[in-house]
Amino acid sequence: MDKQVIATLSASSFDYVLLDGDVEHPKTVKASSSNTDPWIKPEMLKLRHRIGRGAFGDVWLATHHQSTEDYDEYHEVAVKMLPLLREDQMKTVLEKCHELYFQLQGVARACGLHGISIINGRICIVMSFYEGSIGDKMARLRDGRISLLDVLRYGINLAQGIQELHSKGILILNLKPSNVLLTDSDQAILGDFGIPNILLGSAFVSSDMPNRLGTPNYMAPEQWQPEVRGPISFETDSWGFGCTIVEMLTGVQPWYGHPVREMYQSVVEKHEKAHIPSGLPSSIENILSGCLEYDLRNRPLMVDILTVFKSSLNALGDDGGWRYIGTNTVTVKSSSTGYTGWFLSKDHLKVGDTVRSRKPSNSCRPQNMDVPEGIVVGLDRNADYGFILVRVHGVHDPIRIHASTLERVTNGLAAGDWVCLKEENENHSPVGILHSINRDGRVTVGFIGLQTFWKGNSSELEMAESYCVGQFVKLKANVLSPRFEWPRKRGGAWAAGRISWILPNGCLVVKFPGLLTFRDEPNIFLADPSEVYAVSFRTCPKMTQKYQHIEDHHWTVRPVLIAFGLLTAMKLGMLIGRKMGRKMSPIAIDNESQHEDGKSVGNPTWTSSVANILFREGVKLPTGQ
């Protein structure tokens, strides 16, 4: 028999007990109630009809009855009923909801949260009711497209709401037009506050509930498998925002009609993205393509989005048409370094910072180390991304250099460095990538095994071996059961693979060009950087290992080598045969002619040249010749 959850909410935590009972017909729900309590007694809620059914539960239109000695009020509310959870998950989810309730107090641009209840054993999030969403508005339009003017207006409202939640550390992870609600004054309001995140890891009673961190059409590459391809971060919402805006502009949902598996393949494996319509103002096109960058570090933050949307709205003419007001200050992607302007804008240099030349993205060695180490002594205030003055040891005058070519080094570390924890933690890979380091030493690191950033201090980290795209790697001999599947060659030895991509948590995407695969067999594998070592032609000690390394480059090496060997042997055989034939036949003919007419007997020129050839070829002449 199912158990009935009885919950008591207080400002600090939820207390709950489980009693035997029918979850569909709860007997009693005991709860404390005060002004600061999010708890709403279920009998105070009257569900009227269901508005919609989403992947993370149903939304109902309901009436909330509030009464005190002085007043009796009835409010229309929307109730999000979460899926039925297993008993052991209830407490965790209730605690998360409780925390969310207090975090959302005072947030202006997100749907108001009235409280939390439990009806029929299901956790209910009680929200303000709005007449409709952007999704509903699009559904009513003939072509489903929203005008650029309205897209910018709604986009600004939405970015403000997301920014408010981000400032409280909340990730939304479920941005889409149906989760952007519209007020009576046609303002956009954020209608979801990270419900996928609240439910992540929960065991649902119904097995068809997706254990997914969002709605597939809008999910960023790292969102599909945050522990493997993560971490999820604020920039994950930039992807969802980008998809939402593209849908508003085109009237077409990203990956519409595609099965979930195909969406995964397109976004995660093939690095595909929603199509940005052409003809947009360049600043909007630029920011949208930034939102849809595969590597989250290259995406803009909400603050960048807000700036661009606001300036683009100002640039719109009174008729809603586009008016040119200048070029965008942020470059899309630097061709020399491979970093986007959004990546570079995440850290601003200050006087006194220690800096060094920035490595090109995904490179192991710096291309030019103009500045191995220097101190910023002056900033060019006239340009956003201007030049700075750097004092370099041994150079008399400060060097004037572009800020984008430098990175800040704090306590010996810079964002992008490969690091490992001094004290190993079994929950995640020991090796990861540093994403940020504050001047006071606080760091965020992406590690395989963690869904979000590891946060700590630089004193807990040390440098680790770095990897780059193009390197060949092999599994370490002492790794008996690797974190990810790794292919073996004929004979059972681990194959060597080539790094084709590096994920933000240091996870290596490895291709095996030397592996002959058949139709459904994968040729792309993942690797934990702590479990592999780099192999190169130079470091292979023996000839056979060098050959094996070449063979690992491509599956055709062995067949081509065999074919080449056979061809050489055949050619050599034919050459010798031809030469032998040429040499033997005149002797035979001549011997015969000698017997027949005796004309050639005693021809010294012929006999000596034949003898020479035969001697060179090592053929023994019969005695007497």
Ligand SMILES: Nc1ncnc2c1ncn2[C@@H]1O[C@H](COP(=O)(O)OP(=O)(O)OP(=O)(O)O)[C@@H](O)[C@H]1O
């Ligand atoms: N506070 C609200 N007021 C009015 N309508 C709402 C409110 N919250 C959600 N809705 C509407 O209810 C419908 C269902 O919402 P719900 O969020 O459950 O579905 P979804 O967004 O499709 O899925 P998901 O569970 O992934 O969020 C949507 O059309 C949404 O616009």
